[in-house]
Amino acid sequence: MAQQGTAIARNMPDASTVAGLARFFPDATPVRMPVRLARLIEGGQPADFSESTIIEFGTPREVLFACKTPLEFADVVKLRTSDGSFEEEARVVAVQYHPGKISVAARFNRDVPNWIVKS
Numbered sequence: 001m002a003q004q005g006t007a008i009a010r011n012m013p014d015a016s017t018v019a020g021l022a023r024f025f026p027d028a029t030p031v032r033m034p035v036r037l038a039r040l041i042e043g044g045q046p047a048d049f050s051e052s053t054i055i056e057f058g059t060p061r062e063v064l065f066a067c068k069t070p071l072e073f074a075d076v077v078k079l080r081t082s083d084g085s086f087e088e089e090a091r092v093v094a095v096q097y098h099p100g101k102i103s104v105a106a107r108f109n110r111d112v113p114n115w116i117v118k119s
């Protein structure tokens with residue numbers, strides 16, 4: 001039996017669908033990091049499809065982005081920058097479906113120190 005929970009939402013000035021999801025992550029910071037996205041299948045192999053997207057928000061443990069790749073709760077994704085300086089796996093922890101795209105929050109599979117640098 002599923003348990004019901006509540007979360008306090010924050011008002012975000014950005015009207016994007018990802019900003020709406022970010023309201024549920026109190027530590028979310030705006031980030032604009034272009035990455036390549038691949039859904040991993042059993043055994044950690046990337047699925048045949050991948051796409052370019054932008055990490056729009058981040059916390060020390062999560063990334064939030066929009067994509068067209070059909071992702072579901074608990075799916076594992078790989079995110080990589082074009083220069084390879086950032087390449088991490090994360091598990092989907094929240095999904096919101098919108099016409100033509102999906103807003104996703106994914107939690108890193110390991111500790112990723114200092115990936116967000118706040119000024």
